[in-house]
Amino acid sequence: MEMPELQSLENQNARLVISRKRRRTMTGRKVLFTVVLVVSVLLMVSGAVAKVSDETQKCLSCHAARMPGLVDQWQSSLHWQSGVGCFECHGAQKGEADAMSHNGFVVATIVSPRDCGKCHKKEADEQEASHHAEAGNILNTNDGLLGQTVGGEPAVAVGCRQCHGSLVKTMADGSLDPATWPNTGIGRVNPDGSKGSCSACHVRHRFNKEQARQPEVCGKCHVGPDHPQKEVYEESKHGIMYEAYRDNLRLDNPKWVAGEDYYDAPTCATCHISATPNQGVTHDVGARLSWNLRAPISKRTDNWEKKLANMQDACNACHGSGFVNGFYIQLDEFVDLYNTKFAIPATEIRSMLMEEGVLTKANFDEKIDWLYWELWHHEGRRARHGAAMSGPDYAWWHGIYDVAKNFYTEMMPEAKEACEKAGKPEVYEKIVTKYIDSDPRHEWFTKGFDPKKVDMIKKYYKERYDQKVE
Secondary structure, three states: OOOHHHHHHHHHHHHHHHHHHHHHHHHHHHHHHHHHHHHHHHHHHHOOOOOOOHHHHHHHHHHHHHOHHHHHHHHOOHHHHOOOOHHHHHEOOOOOOOOEEEOOEEEOOOOOHHHHOOOOHHHHHHHHOOOHHHHHHHHHOHHHHHHHHHHOHHHHHHOHHHHHOOEOOEOOOOOEOOOOOOOOOOOOEOOOOOEOOHHHOOOOOOOOHHHHOOHHHHHHOOOOOOOOHHHHHHHOHHHHHHHHHHHHOOOOOOOOEEOOOEOOOOOHHHHHOOEOOOOOOOOOOOOOOOEEOOOOOOEEOOOHHHHHHHHHHHHHOOOOHHHHHHHHHHHHHHHHHHHHHHHHHHHHHHHHHHHOOOOOOOOOOOHHHHHHHHHHHHHHHHHHHHHHOOOHHHHHHHHHHHHHHHHHHHHHHHHHHHHHHOOOHHHHHHHHHHHHHOOHHHHHHHHOOOHHHHHHHHHHHHHHHOOOOO
């Protein structure tokens, strides 16, 4: 049993330690504040960094103590080295939608692409014209209907809009409406009318090229059951080599040209926007995409021949032309398979059921609507992205296999049942005649597996692997 006087002594010592820690914490903050200001002055005097404005110095006099991490990030940036500070980015004019009074200054919280474009005009113009800037428009589709109705506004605010972007609204004093902010969605509509968010990719306040070139930056949005590009990349040879050799990629180089400055692996940026020996950097993420792999039925993009040449040029920085051409032949054939065997028939079957009065013309009020939605929006996208990004498991097991399983074992039986319930079995017979019996690729569904074809497949695998196929 401990003596009372020993317990009292231990309690006094504990209080003394806590008191000392508190004093050290307060002292540490004062020291950090002083160091930030002293280092800034010394570097500016020495010419190592451009002098920041008086307005920014006044910002620092408060924020260096209250937000030291933010200031530290900024001081490691090229902005700091160039004398671009708080006020140069956040300064606003009276009368602007999000202008607000802040300690004697007029500022805006959001630094929009239009603001960034004052210095980075080319990049801002390219981004404004890109599919990224229009990402918010996707919510004006069945995606948005699902989110708002099946989910609800809170789910949309923290889910859909955090990638696609919100329509940011302001309060009477210029501050931002918390129903629409915070938000760094790539298709955000800003109070000044511009679209997009540079910080969706270039995370503030370092705005570091090395960070923006890494695939993780895309992983906030390009993941999940309906657009798993990040997961596809990780299973591909590209992603495997990135993990193995990322330290050799010179991600922090000012000049970063595939095939010249690095060879071991590409990142998302390498293929889609970064420089090649023949192309400069672009902030238009669609400039090299020749297929629309998002839609229910894939179609060529506008000016697709040029976009295809742009992407193949990026491929050629590391691969031979024969390899690249073969890859695109396989991709085109895969997209055609998805389109003609499953997507077009599924789309037309659902339309026929509506026209014949078997289904209503509303969305998501009947089971087949959901089956069709997931066939193209989830399974079909996974398949196409897997094929386009060298992810075999996503092309097949998470992709076309799931598409086929849905089509044959769920959508077709559901169509038959709906026709029978509606007293119109002849509509289903019409569907089978037009979409199944007329296409040899579907013969197995009504006639069973062809014994000759099964024997041929068994023989192939026996010869190749010396294995008996049951």
